[in-house]
Amino acid sequence: xxxxxxxxxxxxxxxxxxxxxxxxxxxxxxxxxxxxxxxxxxxxxxxxxxxxxxxxxxxxxxxxxxxxxxxxxxxxxxxxxxxxxxxxxxxxxxxxxxxxxxxxxxxxxxxxxxxxxxxxxxxxxxxxxxxxxxxxxxxxxxxxxxxxxxxxxxxxxxxxxxxxxxxxxxxxxxxxxxxxxxxxxxxxxxxxxxxxxxxxxxxxxxxxxxxxxxxxxxxxxxxxxxxxxxxxxxxxxxxxxxxxxxxxxxx
Numbered sequence: 001x002x003x004x005x006x007x008x009x010x011x012x013x014x015x016x017x018x019x020x021x022x023x024x025x026x027x028x029x030x031x032x033x034x035x036x037x038x039x040x041x042x043x044x045x046x047x048x049x050x051x052x053x054x055x056x057x058x059x060x061x062x063x064x065x066x067x068x069x070x071x072x073x074x075x076x077x078x079x080x081x082x083x084x085x086x087x088x089x090x091x092x093x094x095x096x097x098x099x100x101x102x103x104x105x106x107x108x109x110x111x112x113x114x115x116x117x118x119x120x121x122x123x124x125x126x127x128x129x130x131x132x133x134x135x136x137x138x139x140x141x142x143x144x145x146x147x148x149x150x151x152x153x154x155x156x157x158x159x160x161x162x163x164x165x166x167x168x169x170x171x172x173x174x175x176x177x178x179x180x181x182x183x184x185x186x187x188x189x190x191x192x193x194x195x196x197x198x199x200x201x202x203x204x205x206x207x208x209x210x211x212x213x214x215x216x217x218x219x220x221x222x223x224x225x226x227x228x229x230x231x232x233x234x235x236x237x238x239x240x241x242x243x244x245x246x247x248x249x250x251x
Contacts, residue, residue, distance in 0.1 A: 001024075001033055001034065001079055001082060001083075002027040002031055002032045002033045002034075003024055003025075003026070003027060003032055003033070003034055003035075003036055003082070004026065004027045004028060004029040004031070004032035004034075004035045004036070004056065005017055005020050005021055005024075005026050005036050005038065006029070006035060006036070006037050006038065006043075006047055007037075007038040007039060007043075007063070008038065008039030008040065008042075008043040008063065008064065010039060010040075010063060010064065012063050013038045013039045013043070013063035013064070016038045016061070016063050016073065016075075017038055019075060020036070020038075020075060020078070023075070023078075024078070024079075029050075029051055029054055029056065030054060032054075032056045033056055034056050034057055034058075034059055034082055034234065035047065035051055035054075035056050035057070035058045035059070036058075036059050036060075036061060036078075036082075037058055037059070037060045037061070037070075038060075038061055038063045038073075039060075039062075039063050039064045039070075040062065040063070040064015040065050040066050040067055040070065041064065041066045041067060041068055041069050041070065041153075042064065042066075042212065043064060044058070044060045044069045044070060045069070045110055045111065045211050045212075047060075048090075048110055048231045048233070049108065049110070049211070052092075052108075052229055052231060056232075057087060057232035057233065057234050058231075058232065058233055058234065059071065059081075059082055059085060059233075059234040059235075060233070061073045061074075068152060068153070068244065069149075069233065069241075071085075071234075071235060071236050071239065072236070072239075081236060082234065084236075084237055085234035085235060085236060085237070086234065086235050086236075086237055086240045087232060087233070087234060088149075088165065088232075088233045088234075088235060088240055088241045088242075089230050089231070089232060089233075090110060090147065090149045090230070090231040090233060091147070091190075091225050091226060091227050091229060091230060091231075092108045092109055092110045092147070092225075092226050092229055092231065093108065093109040093110075093112070093113050093145065093146075093147060093170075093210070093223055093224065093225060093226065094106070094107075094108055094223070094224055094225070094226040095107045095108070095109060095113045095208065095210045095221060095222070095223050096221070096222045097208045097215055097218050097220065097221040097222075098218070098219050098220055099215060099216065099217045099218055099219060100201055100202075100217045100218075100219055101217070105208070105215045107210035107211075107213050107215075108210065108211075108226060108229065109147075109150075109210040109211040110147065110149060110150065110211055110231060111146060111147065111149065111150025111153045111154070111211050112144045112145060112146035112147070112150045112153065112154055112155055112210075112211070113144065113145050113146075113208065113209070113210045113221065113223045114142055114143070114144035114145075114154060114175070114208070114209045115142050115143050115144070115196050115198075115206050115207070115208055115209075115218065115221060116141065116142040116175070116206065116207050116208075116209060117140075117141050117142055117204065117205070117206060118205040118206055118207045118216060118217075119203075119204060119205045121203065121204050122139050122140060122141060122176075122178055122204065123138075123139070123140055123141065123142060123198065123204050123206045124137055124138070124139055124198070124199035124200050124204055125137070125138045125140065125143055125196050125197065125198060125199065125206075126138075126196070126197040126199055127143070127172070127194070127195070127196060128194070128195040128197070129186075129188060129192055129193070129194055129195075130192055130193050131193070131195075134186075135180075135183075137179070137199065138174060138177060138179070138180070138183065139177070139178040139179040140174050140175055140176055140177045140178060141175045141176035142174075142175040142176070142206075143172065143173065143174050143175060143185075143196065144158065144160075144172075144173050144175065145170055145171070145172050145173075145188075145194050145223045146160065146163075146170065146171050146173065147163075147170065147225075148163035148164060148165045148166075148167055148169065148241075148245070149165065149241060151163040151171055151245070152244075152245060152248050155171055155173050156248075158173050158174070158175045158176075159173070159184060160173030160184070160185060161173075161187065162245055162248055162249050163187075163245070164242065164245060164246075165240075165241045165242045165245055166242065168189065168190040169187050169188065169189065169190060170187070170188045170189070170190055170192060170194075170225070171185060171186075171187060171188075172185045172186045172187075172188055172194060173185035190225050191224070191225060192224070193222060193223070193224045194222070194223045194224070195220065195221065195222045195223075196220060196221045196223075197219070197220045198218055198219050198220060201217065201218070201219055205217055206218050208221050
């Protein structure tokens with residue numbers, strides 16, 4: 001099996017990389033049948049972004065701090081684990097944003113696209129879905145739209161719902177909403193197009209963030225699913241995303 005091993009800069013990941021390459025060799029990602037990512041969830045996300053145009057699926061082994069998208073690290077029996085692994089398909093979010101200088105920014109997000117206040121005062125956002133205004137004003141620290149795969153990340157910390165992996169649903173979650181005070185967000189079909197307009201951006205600046213890629217001084221953001229892009233992730237049998245999302249709700 002042709003394997004491309006990629007590792008984060010963490011010493012423990014680099015040590016694992018050296019050990020696995022000595023045992024199995026190392027192909028380039030273009031030539032590989034499978035890509036093995038060694039690190040945490042952040043490194044897994046960057047690997048998926050960098051390899052999304054390749055045919056090889058990505059199998060992560062946790063050499064980081066979180067590892068929700070990763071499998072347990074174990075060197076023995078790696079080839080057998082790769083052959084028996086279960087495939088999950090994830091469609092990312094596409095973000096288009098315009099800043100106050102009129103520059104358009106585009107990015108993809110596997111987990112979430114979030115808008116966050118960038119100053120001492122709360123953000124003021126207007127929310128539209130599929131061209132229809134749904135919330136005239138949300139005063140908050142921010143808001144996000146997440147995929148099912150990203151629903152246990154920032155979304156869950158913001159008290160958003162955990163979404164089953166095959167649910168064809170997006171979560172729109174408020175972050176520390178001040179007005180409406182108890183508004184937590186909404187569940188939307190996966191083909192919905194969400195737009196945030198920043199109200200009073202001079203006094204209340206807002207930044208947009210797509211999987212930790214940030215853009216400052218934003219005036220508006222549009223977010224939707226990108227079904228033409230299919231991220232392929234491998235998990236050990238019985239430990240796929242569907243099982244992890246269910247288990248997370250009972251821990």
